[in-house]
Amino acid sequence: MEHLRYPNETAEYRAARNALLDDEIALRAHIEAVAAKRRALPLGGEVPEDYVFERIGKNAAPEKVRMSELFGPHDTLILYSFMYGPERELPCPGCTHLLDGLDGAARHIGQRAALYIIAKSSIARLTAWAHERGWDHLPLVSTAGNSYDADYFGDTSKFPKGLRAQHRVPDGENWDETIFNVFKKNGGAIRHFWGSEMSFAPTEPNQHHRAGDQVDPLWGLLDMTPEGRGDFFPKVNYD
Structure with missing residues (x-):
């Protein structure tokens, strides 16, 4: 050329x-x-239960919603596990900056697939944070105490022993994790399709896992610059 x-x-x-x-x-x-x-990929395993989450309903009050209902008119559902459990004073800055970028894209994603952001804090707390952050298009749901994050590795509680050691998870302790999971309706059942497992793969020296980089505008922009990413990592707020 x-x-x-x-x-x-x-x-x-x-x-x-x-x-x-x-x-x-x-x-x-x-x-x-x-x-x-x-x-x-062939379809993965059938979801073990129709998890019950909590979201803000049309009347602005919390309501229970089953996983099967989150699909809406679509056959595909994308769930992102957001590291903002009730024990955290502030959410994970890495998750937060990613969702800052995804908020604008959410209105377009909804034309092809359902997208929800999952976290363990109450739906009232999640909604307050979304309002403070200016997220107008990201739908958030609370796990409301269900086992979704444990089953699909949005937390460390079901990590195998080797992975717990790799991630330095002490015995008797657990925390929430970041992961995308994609599900597909198939013949009346919900099947797992794909998860961003590179989140838990060994990393290269001086790199984070980069599992969500293709949907993260921040890292793509920094990779265009002479300085690159360097040792920069985003913060929730810059004072």
């Missing part, structure tokens, strides 16, 4: 940029190949 030329760039820059472009094109192809493999 005929490449672009920016004002006053050197031949050395253009040669290096063209080589990088080849790598970027190859990466694009690989990302799509991985996405195709994901779409081709």
